[in-house]
Amino acid sequence: MIRIVIAEDQQMLRGALASLLQLEEDIEVVAQVSNGDEALQAINTYQPDLCLLDIEMPELSGLDVAERIKQEGLPCKVMIVTTFARPGYLERAMEAKVEAYLLKDEPIQFLVEAIRKVYQGGRVISPELANFLFEKEENPLSEREQEVLRLVAEGKSTDEIASTLYLTKGTVRNYLSAAIQKLEVNSRHQAIKKATEKGWL
Amino acid sequence: MIRIVIAEDQQMLRGALASLLQLEEDIEVVAQVSNGDEALQAINTYQPDLCLLDIEMPELSGLDVAERIKQEGLPCKVMIVTTFARPGYLERAMEAKVEAYLLKDEPIQFLVEAIRKVYQGGRVISPELANFLFEKEENPLSEREQEVLRLVAEGKSTDEIASTLYLTKGTVRNYLSAAIQKLEVNSRHQAIKKATEKGWL
DNA sequence: ATAAAATGATGACAGGTGTCATATCGAGTC
DNA sequence: GACTCGATATGACACCTGTCATCATTTTAT
Numbered sequence: 001m002i003r004i005v006i007a008e009d010q011q012m013l014r015g016a017l018a019s020l021l022q023l024e025e026d027i028e029v030v031a032q033v034s035n036g037d038e039a040l041q042a043i044n045t046y047q048p049d050l051c052l053l054d055i056e057m058p059e060l061s062g063l064d065v066a067e068r069i070k071q072e073g074l075p076c077k078v079m080i081v082t083t084f085a086r087p088g089y090l091e092r093a094m095e096a097k098v099e100a101y102l103l104k105d106e107p108i109q110f111l112v113e114a115i116r117k118v119y120q121g122g123r124v125i126s127p128e129l130a131n132f133l134f135e136k137e138e139n140p141l142s143e144r145e146q147e148v149l150r151l152v153a154e155g156k157s158t159d160e161i162a163s164t165l166y167l168t169k170g171t172v173r174n175y176l177s178a179a180i181q182k183l184e185v186n187s188r189h190q191a192i193k194k195a196t197e198k199g200w201l
Numbered sequence: 202m203i204r205i206v207i208a209e210d211q212q213m214l215r216g217a218l219a220s221l222l223q224l225e226e227d228i229e230v231v232a233q234v235s236n237g238d239e240a241l242q243a244i245n246t247y248q249p250d251l252c253l254l255d256i257e258m259p260e261l262s263g264l265d266v267a268e269r270i271k272q273e274g275l276p277c278k279v280m281i282v283t284t285f286a287r288p289g290y291l292e293r294a295m296e297a298k299v300e301a302y303l304l305k306d307e308p309i310q311f312l313v314e315a316i317r318k319v320y321q322g323g324r325v326i327s328p329e330l331a332n333f334l335f336e337k338e339e340n341p342l343s344e345r346e347q348e349v350l351r352l353v354a355e356g357k358s359t360d361e362i363a364s365t366l367y368l369t370k371g372t373v374r375n376y377l378s379a380a381i382q383k384l385e386v387n388s389r390h391q392a393i394k395k396a397t398e399k400g401w402l
Numbered sequence: 403a404t405a406a407a408a409t410g411a412t413g414a415c416a417g418g419t420g421t422c423a424t425a426t427c428g429a430g431t432c
Numbered sequence: 433g434a435c436t437c438g439a440t441a442t443g444a445c446a447c448c449t450g451t452c453a454t455c456a457t458t459t460t461a462t
Contacts, residue, residue, distance in 0.1 A: 010284065012305040012312065016217035019309070083211065104213040108220070111213065144439070155391055158418075171440055177420055187448095188419080189390050190356050345409075359448075372410055378450050388418095389449080 002119045005031045005051040007039035007065065008081070009058060013104075017052070020108055027115065036060025040068060043076050050077035050099070050118055052111075055089060063089065066096045077118050081111070087132045088139060088199025090125075100124040139200040145179040148172055150201050153192045203320045206232045206247060208240035208263065209255040209282070214305075218253070221309055228316065237261025241269060244277050251278035251300070251319055253312075256290060264290065267297045278319050282312070288333045289340055289400025291326075301325040340401040346380040349373055351402050354393045 004021070006029060008014040018029045031042040037059040043051055051069075053062035060068075066078045079100035080093050093101050099118045102111060103126045114124040125133070141149070151161045158176075162169040176188050183194045195201050205222065207230060209215040219230045232243040238260040244252055252270075254263035261269075267279045280301035281294050294302050300319045303312060304327040315325040326334070342350070352362045359377075363370040377389050384395045396402050 010305050011308055012282075013214050013217065015309045016214065016221055020217055020220055081213075104211050107212055108216045142438075155394065157387075167439095168441060170442060173419070173421090174440080177422090180420070186358065186420090193356060343408075368409095369411060371412060374449065374451090375410085378452090381450070387450090 002027045002050070002115060003030050003046070003048040004028070004115070005033065005039065005042045005046060005048045005076075007033050007036065007042075007051060007057065007062065008054040009034045009056075010054075017108075017111075021112070021115075024112060027112075034058075036062065036065045039065050043069065043074065048076055050079060050115065052079050052081050055080060055082040055084065063092050063096065066093065066098050070096050070098075079114065079118060079124075084199070085126075085129060085132075086197060086199030087137055088201075090129055090132050090199075091139075092199070094133070101129060102126050103128060137198065139198070140182040141179055141195065141200055145175050145182070146195075146201055148175045149179055149188075149192055149195055152176070152188050153196070153201065203228045203251070203316060204231045204247070204249045205229070205316065206234065206240065206243045206249045206252040206277075208234050208237065208243075208252060208258065208266065210235045210258045211255075218309075218312075222313070222316075225313060228313075235259075237263065237266045240266050244270065244275065249277055251280060251316065253280050253282050256281060256283040256285065264293050264297065267294065267299050271297050271299075280315065280319060280325075285400070286327075286330055286333075287398065287400030288338055291330055291333050291400075292340075293400075295334070302330065303327050304329060338399065340399070341383040342380055342396065342401055346376050346383070347396075347402055349376045350380055350389075350393055350396055353377070353389050354397070354402065 004027065006014055006018055008017065011034070014032055014034065018032050021027045022029050030046045030048050033039050033042050035058045039051065039053060040060070053065055055062040062080055062082065066080065069076055069078055078098040079102065080098055081102050081104060082089065083104045085103060090101055100114050100123060102114060102124065106126055117124055147165065148161060151164060156164065158169045158172050162172045180186065180188065180191050183191050185191050185194055205228065207215055207219055209218065212235070215233055215235065219233050222228045223230050231247045231249050234240050234243050236259040240252065240254060241261070254266055256263040263281055263283065267281065270277055270279055279299040280303065281299055282303050282305060283290065284305045286304060291302055301315050301324060303315060303325065307327055318325055348366065349362055352365060357365065359370045359373050363373045381387065381389065381392050384392045386392050386395055
C-alpha cells in the first residue's frame with residue numbers, strides 16, 4: 001500500500017485527485033492539506049511514503065516544503081505537481097533532489113503511473129520539461145537584484161524600495177538597470193515579467 | 202440522465218472531474234474539451250443539457266462561450282467554474298444569464314449538487330461571491346482605456362501602442378492618465394493590476 | 403437642432419526612469 | 433601585498449511618464 005499526502009490549495013482539484021487515487025487498490029491517501037505549513041505537519045505526523053506538492057500555495061511554497069523535507073532527511077519521497085513550466089522552478093526542484101516534477105496538464109493516469117514508479121525508487125519528469133534539463137538557463141540575477149525586483153513586483157516605488165533596503169534610490173536604480181540589461185528587456189516591469197516566467201524570483 | 206460537456210484547459214482537472222462525474226448515476230459526460238472553440242463545437246454537436254465552462258481558456262474564454270450560447274438561444278444551460286472571484290467576471294456572467302457561477306475552491310460534492318439543481322431549473326452561485334452581487338462596482342473604464350491598458354499589460358511600450366491603434370503617443374498617454382485616475386492609482390502598471398483583479402479587462 | 407459626451411490631438415511642465423562613468427570598501431584569490 | 437569582484441553611492445544626461453489646459457471633430461442623447 002502506497003501511503004500519500006496531497007498538498008494542493010485548490011479544493012476542487014485536491015478533492016478530485018484524492019477521490020480518484022483512493023480508487024486505486026495500491027494507494028491510500030492519508031491526508032489532504034491546502035498549504036505548505038500543513039503539508040510539513042502532515043508529513044511529520046503520518047510519515048507517508050510520498051507526497052504530492054503543488055508549488056504555488058499559501059504560507060510555504062511546494063518548493064520550500066520539498067527543500068525542508070530533503071534537508072531534514074525525511075524518508076518521504078517528493079512529487080511536485082504544478083501548472084507552471086518555469087525553468088527556475090524545475091531547477092530548484094532538481095537541486096532539492098525531488099523524485100518527480102509533473103505538470104497539471106498531464107492526464108491522471110500519468111500521475112498514477114508516476115506515483116508507482118516513484119514508490120519503486122524511480123524518477124519522473126513531464127516530457128515537455130525534458131528540454132529544460134539540458135538547455136537550462138542559469139539565473140543571471142544577483143541576490144540584490146532579485147530582492148529589488150521582488151519589491152517592484154509588489155508594487156513598491158523606487159523610494160519605498162530604497163528605504164526598505166536601507167539604500168539610496170540611486171543604488172536601487174542601478175540594480176534595476178543591471179537586472180534590465182541582464183534580462184535583455186527595456187523596463188523594470190518587463191524585467192519582472194520575464195524573471196517571473198523563468199521562475200527566477 | 203443529465204448530459205454534460207466539460208470545457209477546462211487543465212487536463213488533470215478536466216479528466217478528474219469527468220471521471221468523478223461519470224461515477225454519478227444520473228450524470229453522463231458526453232464530451233471533454235480544452236478550449237472555447239471546441240466547447241462551442243461540442244455543444245452544437247452533442248446538444249448537452251448543460252456545460253461546465255472554465256473562464257481562462259485559449260481561443261475563446263468561458264465567458265465568450267457563455268455569451269454566444271445565450272445569444273444563439275441554445276437550450277444548453279451554462280455553469281461557469283473558475284478560480285477567479287473577480288467582480289467583473291461575475292457581472293459579465295450575470296449579464297449573460299448563466300445558470301451557475303462556481304469557484305474551483307468548492308468541494309466536488311458542491312459541484313455535483315449544483316449540477317442537479319441547475320438541471321432542475323435552479324441557479325447556483327458560490328456563497329463567497331454573494332456579496333459581489335449587491336456591492337457591485339461598475340467598470341469605470343471606457344472602451345479605449347481598456348484597449349490601451351490591455352496592450353500595456355502585454356508589455357507594449359507607449360510608442361508601440363500608439364502605432365497599433367493608429368494614435369499619437371500623446372493620446373495614448375492621455376488615455377492612460379484617465380485610466381490611472383479613474384482607478385485611483387499612481388502608475389500604468391498599478392492600473393493594470395487593479396483592473397485585472399476587478400476583471401475589467 | 404442643440405447640448406453633452408466621447409474621441410483624438412498638441413504642447414508644456416515636473417518628476418520618474420534607465421544609463422553611464424566613477425569612486426569607495428571589504429572579502430576573497432593568487 | 434596586489435588584484436579582482438560584488439555591494440554601495442553619487443552626479444549627470446537623455447528620455448519616458450503622468451498631468452493639465454486647450455482645441456477640433458464626431459456621436460449620442462434630448
